Amino acid sequence: MPLVSAKAMLEKAAAGGYAVAHININNLEWTKAVLLTAQKANSPVILGVSAGAAKYMGGYKTVVAMTRALLEDLNISVPVALHLDHGGFDDAVACINAGFSSVMFDGSHYPIDENIEKTRILRDACGVLGLSLEAEVGAIGGEEDGVLGGGELADPVECKRVADLGVDMLAAGIGNIHGKYPANWPGLNFDVLGKIHEAVGGKPLVLHGGTGIPDEMVRRAITLGVAKINVNTECQLAFQEATRAYIESGADQNGKGFDPRKLLAPGYEAICAKVLEKITLFGSAGKA
Ligand SMILES: [Zn+2]
Numbered sequence: 001m002p003l004v005s006a007k008a009m010l011e012k013a014a015a016g017g018y019a020v021a022h023i024n025i026n027n028l029e030w031t032k033a034v035l036l037t038a039q040k041a042n043s044p045v046i047l048g049v050s051a052g053a054a055k056y057m058g059g060y061k062t063v064v065a066m067t068r069a070l071l072e073d074l075n076i077s078v079p080v081a082l083h084l085d086h087g088g089f090d091d092a093v094a095c096i097n098a099g100f101s102s103v104m105f106d107g108s109h110y111p112i113d114e115n116i117e118k119t120r121i122l123r124d125a126c127g128v129l130g131l132s133l134e135a136e137v138g139a140i141g142g143e144e145d146g147v148l149g150g151g152e153l154a155d156p157v158e159c160k161r162v163a164d165l166g167v168d169m170l171a172a173g174i175g176n177i178h179g180k181y182p183a184n185w186p187g188l189n190f191d192v193l194g195k196i197h198e199a200v201g202g203k204p205l206v207l208h209g210g211t212g213i214p215d216e217m218v219r220r221a222i223t224l225g226v227a228k229i230n231v232n233t234e235c236q237l238a239f240q241e242a243t244r245a246y247i248e249s250g251a252d253q254n255g256k257g258f259d260p261r262k263l264l265a266p267g268y269e270a271i272c273a274k275v276l277e278k279i280t281l282f283g284s285a286g287k288a
Pocket residue numbers: 086140144178208209230
């Protein structure tokens with residue numbers, strides 16, 4: 001199946017009371033692990049690509065070509081969206097031109113009127129081309145590609161203004177942060193999430209910083225309109241732990257254990273397991 005917009009899969013998820021996993025990818029192994037796991041679980045999936053990850057892989061065109069070829073070579077039949085994560089305006093335009101099926105424009109650091117104006121321009125472009133668009137209101141805490149967010153709580157009135165532009169999904173800060181959560185993290189603010197959910201009239205909401213949010217909070221967020229959950233750091237940690245264990249066991253020094261296909265295999269398997277765990281938690285298994 002070719003790449004699809006995330007619009008239909010997220011509307012179906014919001015109506016069905018589950019969420020679709022957005023998994024950030026970093027290389028060929030990562031992409032293959034996510035695609036094959038989603039296929040095995042018969043689940044829709046969103047491949048998230050930050051500007052930094054795209055640069056690492058060669059550029060947006062390389063990412064599009066690799067993903068399209070994997071969909072074909074691996075006979076992937078579940079719906080897959082290729083989505084720019086936290087893009088600036090120019091990144092969003094570059095991804096639209098390169099063949100992404102979905103983009104996020106993160107204008108949360110602009111004054112709200114400027115965020116709305118830029119989001120509107122991209123909404124029009126994405127609408128014409130049949131791509132899905134994610135907007136953001138209220139910066140999400142932590143660091144994403146060098147952009148520091150303060151972990152704000154989004155204003156439901158501003159959320160409604162952006163949702164009313166006709167974007168397909170909305171990321172709103174509700175106390176969530178990127179990366180590992182500190183021990184004194186107060187948790188998601190369900191009061192604010194409930195108000196946003198009501199204000200945007202059922203528009204699919206996006207929960208960023210999925211790593212380390214307790215499962216029961218994730219399930220509760222889904223009941224309040226969260227239909228897309230971003231997972232990045234958790235897969236990185238799973239990959240790192242498995243790779244470390246392989247090397248510390250000395251397996252890389254046995255026979256052909258140095259072969260990159262062997263060296264990267266435990267990390268690959270760890271990503272597959274983590275993605276399956278998330279798909280199961282989010283409730284999207286069997287919903288392709
Ligand atoms: Zn994010």
